[in-house]
Amino acid sequence: MRGRHVPLDGQRLIEHARLLVHRHLPHDYTNNVPIPLIPAGQARGMAGKGNDASPEVITLEKAWKKAGKLTAQNKAEQALSLLREVDAEGAHQTTLRLAGKATHAIAQHTTSRSEYRKAASLLRDAVKMDPKDKTARKALDDVLNDMLEKRIRLRSFRKVGYVFAGLAMLLLVIGTLGITLGPATREAPASPPSFTQGTVFFGPEPLRGNPAPLLLSAEATVTWDRSDLFLVIADAEKKEECDAIPPLERIFSSSETCRAGDPEYEMVGDNGTTGLTWTASDGEYYVGIGTMGESNPDGAAFDLNISVKLRLSASGYALALLMGAFGARLIKVD
Numbered sequence: 001m002r003g004r005h006v007p008l009d010g011q012r013l014i015e016h017a018r019l020l021v022h023r024h025l026p027h028d029y030t031n032n033v034p035i036p037l038i039p040a041g042q043a044r045g046m047a048g049k050g051n052d053a054s055p056e057v058i059t060l061e062k063a064w065k066k067a068g069k070l071t072a073q074n075k076a077e078q079a080l081s082l083l084r085e086v087d088a089e090g091a092h093q094t095t096l097r098l099a100g101k102a103t104h105a106i107a108q109h110t111t112s113r114s115e116y117r118k119a120a121s122l123l124r125d126a127v128k129m130d131p132k133d134k135t136a137r138k139a140l141d142d143v144l145n146d147m148l149e150k151r152i153r154l155r156s157f158r159k160v161g162y163v164f165a166g167l168a169m170l171l172l173v174i175g176t177l178g179i180t181l182g183p184a185t186r187e188a189p190a191s192p193p194s195f196t197q198g199t200v201f202f203g204p205e206p207l208r209g210n211p212a213p214l215l216l217s218a219e220a221t222v223t224w225d226r227s228d229l230f231l232v233i234a235d236a237e238k239k240e241e242c243d244a245i246p247p248l249e250r251i252f253s254s255s256e257t258c259r260a261g262d263p264e265y266e267m268v269g270d271n272g273t274t275g276l277t278w279t280a281s282d283g284e285y286y287v288g289i290g291t292m293g294e295s296n297p298d299g300a301a302f303d304l305n306i307s308v309k310l311r312l313s314a315s316g317y318a319l320a321l322l323m324g325a326f327g328a329r330l331i332k333v334d
Contacts, residue, residue, distance in 0.1 A: 063086040083099050100139060100143070224272035232269075234266055
């Protein structure tokens with residue numbers, strides 16, 4: 001029966017066709033599933049060629065999209081928090097743009113001048129990173145127009161306010177405590193002449209005057225250690241008058257001019273322990289000395305202490321308070 005042809009019924013024809021197909025395709029006979037022609041790893045690689053975005057880029061794009069939606073929903077604070085999480089350094093232009101828009105929304109809600117400046121700064125940086133970004137440029141223009149309408153400066157003067165407030169505080173403290181200036185060289189004679197007859201002799205150098213009479217009050221204090229001496233303070237005109245009189249004529253004259261009883265001195269003091277206190281005014285003033293008795297036979301020297309203390313005057317206090325108020329205003333408003 002080897003060469004005999006056996007007719008096939010319908011069921012056998014179907015089984016025969018399946019065997020022919022399996023002979024031409026690789027087949028997993030265990031699960032009765034054809035084996036893929038491309039290995040699984042290669043197939044995944046080919047599928048990945050259609051999407052080159054890394055997980056980091058996908059995360060940023062999702063964060064940017066979500067931040068934009070949060071800002072549109074009046075949740076700008078949440079938008080900024082999200083942007084800080086994904087791009088804290090602001091390395092991407094889109095982050096800066098979205099952060100600027102969110103900050104602008106916060107500024108509009110709080111009317112904070114500092115927030116307006118932050119928004120302008122962020123958007124300005126975004127435009128610098130991508131000058132062709134029309135969205136960022138329009139957002140920057142919106143912020144600048146908003147600031148112009150509200151009269152908000154681009155630069156803050158808060159630091160200037162701190163400087164003014166600090167200077168005012170310093171002036172008030174120092175002006176109240178005062179600054180003591182030491183004596184200038186030879187403000188008074190080293191000792192009166194041996195024979196004076198009550199005549200006054202002046203030192204060659206003037207007392208230190210008030211450098212700013214509108215702002216400061218200068219108080220001069222003079223003390224000395226001899227009870228037979230008196231001191232006077234006179235202006236430059238009176239000193240010139242006394243210096244012009246010859247010494248012998250001045251000593252033997254019966255006139256009170258340029259003596260202890262001369263009424264044209266600014267001040268006269270005859271007690272060295274109590275001293276002499278005088279509020280200096282504008283101009284040059286000199287210290288003069290003389291003896292109570294008729295003579296000073298030994299020409300003895302004496303200790304003379306002169307100090308000038310500077311304090312704020314009434315107008316100086318007013319100016320310091322105004323300066324402090326101005327500084328506080330800049331700090332608060334700016």
